[in-house]
Amino acid sequence: MNTSMPKRTLNICMVSDFAYPALGGVESHLYNNSQCLMQRGHKVVIITHSHGRRQGVRYLAGGLKVYYIPAVIVYSNASLPTFFCTFPLFRQIFIREQIDIVHGHQAFSTFCHEAILHARSMGLKTVFTDHSLLGFADTSGILLNKMLKFTLSDVHHAICVSHTSKENTVLRAALDPQQVSVIPNAIIAEQFEPQEEARDPRWITIVVLSRLVYRKGIDLLIAAVPRICQLCPNVRFVIGGDGPKRIDLEQMREQHMLQDRVELLGSVKAADVRQVLVRGDIFLNTSLTEAFCIAIVEAASCGLLVVSTKVGGIPEVLPRHMITFAAPEEDSIVDSLLEAIGRVGDRHNHPELSPRRFHSQVKKMYSWHNVAKRTEIVYYKIIDIEEPPLIERLRRYFGIGLVAGKLFCLIAAADFLLGMLLAWIWPASKIEIARQFSSEKYEHILANNKSHNLRHADAE
Incomplete structure (x- = not known):
């Protein structure tokens, strides 16, 4: 072109x-x-x-x-x-x-x-x-x-x-x-900066942010969570998103009595995604089909090691040291999670897993x-x-x-x-033509409002 x-x-x-x-x-x-x-x-x-x-x-x-x-x-x-x-x-x-x-x-x-x-x-x-x-x-x-x-x-x-x-x-x-x-x-990398102090050092936290639908592999997630919780007592899950599969996740949590190990956030606003991601050590994506998956880029930018099914265009998205692949099968997902948990638990021997390093690399790749x-x-x-x-x-x-x-x-x-x-x-x-939006006037109003708020704060 x-x-x-x-x-x-x-x-x-x-x-x-x-x-x-x-x-x-x-x-x-x-x-x-x-x-x-x-x-x-x-x-x-x-x-x-x-x-x-x-x-x-x-x-x-x-x-x-x-x-x-x-x-x-x-x-x-x-x-x-x-x-x-x-x-x-x-x-x-x-x-x-x-x-x-x-x-x-x-x-x-x-x-x-x-x-x-x-x-x-x-x-x-x-x-x-x-x-x-x-x-x-x-x-x-x-x-x-x-x-x-x-x-x-x-x-x-x-x-x-x-x-x-x-x-x-x-x-x-x-x-x-x-x-x-x-x-x-x-992504806008500046909106997905790591915050290591947000993590709970007592746990290895696995974050899932996804629509809770069949195409996103939620059935595989439901099968893998109890097995990981049984094998790794220091692991917990934070799951955000909503959809028809949410009731199945709730039933799984009740059946295996994992209320203290599996946190279901429901629908997460776009502005709150980073606050959820920085709580985690590992990001899990179980999609059955995916053309790109922007969620794993956001997670990597926040410093999380990604575990994802190897489907569609996902292998093109991140460098190999940022992601561990699994087949879209229950056993493979469990094995890949165990591998990632081991790497995160021994992070001091894996300098390539530095959250700041992840963030700077993603920032250069995607704009x-x-x-x-x-x-x-x-x-x-x-x-x-x-x-x-x-x-x-x-x-x-x-x-x-x-x-x-x-x-x-x-x-x-x-x-x-x-x-x-x-x-x-x-x-x-x-048909009446719409008036053109004035970006200059918009910026001027924003600047005036900001100045007014600062003067108000000083007066208080």
Whole structure:
């Protein structure tokens, strides 16, 4: 890609069902990448579904505007597919915010697929970022792969968070590998600094922070915890996260009477993740499939030795001295944990396990500013691509399959006609353009508030 192209500010719309205040790797990626793109001079807005009472338009730090749209949630924070019903609202937002590029995130996100479909009907440029790995044999994988192939058949560029994820996406969606870039996740290392005094020297603490769902291997965790507690009387577990598997963890704790050895925190806010991590010596990840796993990077930055299942793109993430791998099997996880417990217990003979050393190494490897810069290059690469005629778009959909291809052609044609109807009913000239957020005014207000608070404190 040509990195010497002239600087040009863009209006970007990030779309996903997975966004703050929910906690996860996609949510973190969406927020931090948007903030860094804004710092590079671009305008960024996010579209996601409502979260509880958080509905309508909200502003996050730095003036990041988020549209929380009411939607029916069906499973694992994903919204109910509506196909055409979101088009009027999405079109209003795209025009109101003068969007140049619509960037969808996560194959599981209904909003992502619908936004890309509607954006293409409006002639907007589109990018898709895949954060997950999916199989090819199970029913859900087959259906989602077909949906992904439909979406990516007419997308301008795709991004994956690891090389393993890229191979998986290229195979699932039958893409040209040259249309797919690898841009990893990152962290703000300054927010994940070690704090060795936070650890309890009486225990070796194993921390787990994860969605408590089957895909995250919680059944393996449930099987391994009692065995480790029996073999190592000086080990305790701190488990954060929520989900349908939480009741199974509670039952395991009750059955084995481990109330004093297993602490269940429930849902953990993003701002509190570091406070949980610095309590630990070892971070455990039992995922059955994972494209990147940003959680192990955060844990390593806080100085924890990582034990993780060797699945998906995880082997690409950390240097070998920071992580101990296990097969996604109960016995292998127990063996790897015992090995890690032995290394942590004899830390003075393992200088490579220094928390400060871990932190400085991670800080050099991962940066959101680097992610934003590489994402910006993708945007510049596609922004001036000439739009194909409708018949060319339909031809792409038609090649998806004998039956599915015809169905997808009908959906794309119907969406295009709906776009023409909406343009007639609500012309773009009648839609009020949103006022530009002034970062200079925002910084000025923050500085004044800070000065006022300092004067108030001095007066007291």
